[in-house]
Amino acid sequence: MATSTTQETTSQRNLNELKLHFMEKLMKKIFCFYDEQSLIDVTFKVSNPEAFIPAHRLILSAASPYFENLFNGDQGNALLIEINDIDSDIFERLVAFCYTGKALFTVDNVAAMLKAAIVLQLEDATTICMDFIMSHIDECTLQGVYALERETQCELVKRKIHEYEIQNFLEISQSDEFLNFDVEKLQCLIESHNLNVACEKDAYDAITRWFTHDVFARQQHLPRLVACLRLTQFDVDFLLTHIQSLPGCELLALQASTWISNPSARTKINMRFTEPRVGIGAGNCDEKTLLLVYEEHNSSKACALQYNKAEDTWQKYATLYNYNINSSAILKDDNLLFIGGDSYKSPSKSFLSWNIPNKTWRKLSKMNHRRQDHSVVELEGKIYAIGGRGENDTPLQSVERYTASNGWEFVAPLITARCEAGAVSLNGKVYIIGGSNGKTLKSVECYNPDSNSWTYCAVMREEYPSLSVAAHNGHIYVVGYFNGMPAVERYDPNRDKWTQICSLDGKLNLTTKRPYVLSGSWYGFACASLDNELWAIGSSMNNETTVEVYNEANDQWVQKRPLPKGFIYSCFVIPVTFLTSK
Structure with a gap:
């Protein structure tokens, strides 16, 4: 029985290796066809500067819904297709990406690559672009990143930036861009259980900095944001001194104070958050x-x-x-x-x-x-x-x-x-x-x-x-x-x-x-x-x-x-x- 099981395991492993070897040979051959411009069935005419870029319909359709829809549309059988809204160098790099899954990104070209990848619906290329941008944030600049978010309105871009904001919240909260966040964006951050802060006061300080930037327009939003704080991680003195004095937050301070000082009443108190954030304990800000x-x-x-x-x-x-x-x-x-x-x-x-x-x-x-x-x-x-x-x-x-x-x-x-x-x-x-x-x-x-x-x-x-x-x-x-x-x-x-x-x-x-x-x-x-x-x-x-x-x-x-x-x-x-x- 043991020998039979061992033989089956060996056979399965050999089969997997054969499949992997086959796929590697197949992809290598497909790229050779592209490199040698063999069996080409479509050519793109791209401007700035003008260039002709050959490709294979089947490969591009498999890589992107954009190309799949293009080739199934009115121009599906055309041998020459014009692309007017993407520079030729960027387009050629992304076509190569469809064959290899790789592309050369630099600080100078990554923003254009990202916007083109979004247009061509190359999700993997978009993800790689954003990972490159976030890992080179000092060179790409935080201001540039937020400009890309506004320009592209891409959900993947928003998600990647949100992940960065969660992990680097202290830095983000001190930036000029932070002061212009809308209340929905800030609330989404403060709500996050994984918000990377040393203690809950860091989140409170961020809210007060945002609020004091435009007190008249923003005071109506304070209760909404303060309710997202882990108020039970503060002591009662802090709640009464700092939270209770904020416009519209008196009840929140009273509820949190009662929750802390009267444990028997907790079942009657409706609070959004009573547990600390991931990795954060009560009182560990400036321990x-x-x-x-x-x-x-x-x-x-x-x-x-x-x-x-x-x-x-x-x-x-x-x-x-x-x-x-x-x-x-x-x-x-x-x-x-x-x-x-x-x-x-x-x-x-x-x-x-x-x-x-x-x-x-x-x-x-x-x-x-x-x-x-x-x-x-x-x-x-x-x-x-x-x-x-x-x-x-x-x-x-x-x-x-x-x-x-x-x-x-x-x-x-x-x-x-x-x-x-x-x-x-x-x-x-x-x-x-x-x-x-x-x-x-x-x-x-x-x-x-x-x-x-x-x-x-x-x-x-x-x-x-x-x-x-x-x-x-x-x-x-x-x-x-x-x-x-x-x-x-x-x-x-x-x-x-x-x-x-x-x-x-x-x-x-x-x-x-x-x-x-x-x-x-x-x-x-x-x-x-x-x-x-x-x-x-x-x-x-x-x-x-x-x-x-x-x-x-x-x-x-x-x-x-x-x-x-x-x-x-x-x-x-x-x-x-x-x-x-x-």
């Missing part, structure tokens, strides 16, 4: 990671620790020699700004900037008030220093705001003096949360920069002697301790309501219970929003550390690799590109 200001156990110097997501490890990035204990830090562009703190056992007015990529320090203008254990936050490019402890250890009500043009200026004071509070900006406002002024506070205040005023918000459910805050998916999260147990509350600014998401019975507590810290005692704790997840990072009085991530969809905390033994000061989410190689 973000964590940078901690940290003091290792038994060390007298603070340092910056970077988190390696791929390996779930922490690595020392730099020593912060000028770090001032009890200062408050904030990220501004690619700098960490360290404001105030403890200077020789008294509050400080200092304002220092540490550049992350260059690891260099710079002094900036000092605050008006001496502060330590105060809160800092950025809103619309302005830095706010809020409350804290002043001289004689007195809780402060004063608030000052920094801009590069005006330096530090006082703004409306807090309603309640406080220190060791949490602060965060969200939806164009500043929130100051908890803290103490001789007693632990549950109160929350909101600052509106338009009216330069503070108002009370709903109080937290519990008092937290130590806490950290973060804006995450359109809400404010407070991670702190109550009765010696870690707990988390979430504030909804739209409803002015706090919800406890970590119960006190341990059911949903952070997985590691840390020692209770008395009011007024400072210890390391921080939280941050990274990759649509809430991260809680803490260190206990004995310098043990814990890193945990809240999975909102499963309502669970998951442990990550702990830090080396030490003390947490603050945590920042930064682009990986800020970190220099070692």
